[in-house]
Amino acid sequence: MTLTLHVDGERWRAHLRGTAELYDGIIPVIKGNGYGFGNRALARRADWLGTDTVAVGTYAELVDVLPRFGGDIHVMTPWRPFWADTVRTERMYDPRVVHTVSRVEDLDLLRTEAPEGTRIVVEGETSMARHGVDRHALTSVADNLGRLRLIGFSIHLPLSEDNLAEADSWAAAFEASKLAPAVSGTPVFTVSHLTDREVRTLAERRPGLVVRPRVGTALWLGDRGAFRVTGLVIDSHVVERGERIGYRQRPMPVGGTVLIVSGGTSHGIGLEAPTSASTMKQRATSVAKGGLGAAGLALSPFTVAGKQRWFVEPPHMQASMILVPAGVAVPAVGEEVEVDVRMTTTTFDAVDAP
Template identity: 40%
Template sequence: MALTLYVDTDRWRAHQRSVLADFPDLIPVCKGNGYGFGHERLADEVSLLELPMIAVGTTYEAARMRELFSGDILVLTPYRRNEEPVPLPDRVVRSASSVDGVYGLVGSRVVVEVMSSMRRHGVTPGELGKLRTALEDVRLEGFAIHLPLDRTDGTDAVEEVIGWMDRLRSARLPLETMFVSHLSAEELARLRQQFPQTRFRARIGTRLWLGDHEATDYRGTVLDVTPVAKGDRFGYRQQKAPGDGWLAVVAGGTSHGVGLEAPKALHGMTSRAKGVARAGLATVNRNLSPFVWDGRQRWFAEPPHMQVSILFVPGEAKGPQVGDEMRAILRHTTTQYDRVMEN
C-alpha cells in the first residue's frame, strides 16, 4: 500500500525527444530531487538521448552525478569564495556570477552568468572591463543568462539577450557560446539567425521532464475507510465530522511532501479572490487535499500525518473501498514517492 508514481514511459520519452527536436544542443537540468524522478533515473535518460552535458544545482549534486553520468556536468549555483571544497573532476564546469568568483576559479572551466532582469545574480555591465582580465586565468566555456518566466511589463526576452550580446561584444569578450534559460524555440531561432557565429545552448529542466502532464500520475492507495455521521468526533484533535460520509485513510503524508505548498505569485483579481477564499477556509480547518475521488478534490479531514492523509468523503459521493487508488495532484519537485510503476 503506497503512494505510487505511474509513468507512461513511451509517452514520457517521446516528449523528451520532441523537446530535443525543438531545442537542439540543449542541456538537461537535473537538480533538487531530479524533478521527482531522482538523479540516477535522469542521468540514464540523458544518456539515452546521447547528450554530452547535464546541469545540476550544486557541487554536492555534481559529486553524486559524477558517479552516474560520464559526460560534462555544469553546476548552476555560482562559485563563492570560502565555500566548502568538494572534490570534482575536470569534466565539471563551474558557474561564476562575479569578477571575484572568476578570480577564485583559476584553471577551471567556467561559465560566466550575466545579470538579467531576474536581478538574482550575475556580472553587471559595469564589471565587464574588469572581467576581461579575470578571464585570462580560466577556461571560459561561455556566458549565461537566466531569464524570468513571466514578462508582465511587455518586454521582449530576445531583446534582453541581444542587449547583453551587444555589451559583451563592445567589451571585446568572446561570444562563441551563450547558455540561455526560459526561451521558447521560436525565440531561440531568432537569436541563432541574428548571431550565426554563436552557439546557443538552452538549459531546460521542467519543460523537458514535466512538460507532458499526461505522462505521469501520482496515486495513493486507500488503506482504511470508516463511515461517520455528522457530528461524530475523530482524529488526533477530535474534530467533528461536517456531515455524513466516510473517513478515508490514504497513503501519502508529510514525509511524501503531501501538504507542502510553495507561495504563489497571484496575478489579477480572480486569482487573488481565490487566494483570500482559501485562506478564509483554512481558518476554520477547511483545507483542500491534493487527492481526487469521484471527480473532485477532497478535503483533508485533519492535517496530513507523516505517511498517510485522512480525507472526508461526503455521503453523496461514491464510497471508497480499501485497495482503491486516489489520484493525487502533487508537485514533482517536492514529492517523495514509495514506488514507481512503468506502463
C-alpha cells in the same frame, strides 16, 4: 506507504525525443527532486538522449549525476569559496564540471583552488536580480581570468512571455566586451526560459555565438498526460456528523467515511509555495482559500468519485485523512485514488516507469 508516480514510458520517451529535437543544442536541467523522477533517473535519461551537456542546480547534486552521465555538467549555482566545505574536492573539480562565476571577487580564490584549465562560464545579472555580474564589470572579469578557461556566457531569465529582447541585449554586451576574445573557440551562450522559436531567432541574430538553451520543466514535465500519481487507501472509518477525530479532535461537519490514504508531508502533500497570483481572479481565489483555511477547511489533492475531497485535518507525515461524504462510493482498502501534485515538490515512494 505507497505514493506512486505512474509513467507511460513510451509516451514520455517520445516527448523527450521530440523536445530534444525542437530545442537545438538542448542542455537538460537536472536538479532538486529531479522533477519527481529523481536526479539519478534523469541523468541516465539525458545520456540516453545523447546530449553532451546537462545542468545541475548545485554542487551537491554532482554526487548523483557524475556517475550516471558521461558528458559535461554545468553547475548553475555560482561558485563560492564556502562550497568546498560541503563537497568533496575531487568531485567539485572533476574535469567534466563547468563552473558559473557571478562575482569578480570570487576569481582570485577560484584561480588558486581550481586546477589549471578549469572551465567556467560567466553569468550576467538579468532582470531576475538573483545572481550575476553587472555588464559594466565584464572587463574586470576578463582581466582576472588567469589560468581559468572561459568557454562562454550564461544568463537566467524570468518567467516572462517575451525574454528575447533581454537575451539579445546580453548577447550584444558579451560580444562587445573583452570576454568574447578571451574564449578559446566559439563562445557558448547558455540561456533559460526562451521558447524554441526565440532560441532559433537569437541564434540567427548572433551567428558568432553557440546559443544553447537550458530546459527543465518543458523537457521532463512537458507532457503531463504521460504520467499520473496515485495514493493507496490503507484504512477507512465511518464517522457521524459532530464526531471528533484525528490529532486535533475536530468535529466532523458531515457524516461519511474517513479514508486514510498514503501521502503526507514527507512526500510534499499539503505543502504549498507562496502564491504567485497576479490577476484579480487569482487573488480572489487565494483570499477564498485563506478564508477556508482559517475555518479549518482545506481541499486535498486526492480525488474520489471524480471530485477532490476535503482534508479532515492537515496531512500527517506519511498519510492523509480524507473525508468522503455519505452517499459517495467509497474505494476499498487497497485501492488506489488519483492525486494531483506539484511534481517539483513531491517525493514518491515508487516510480512505475516501464
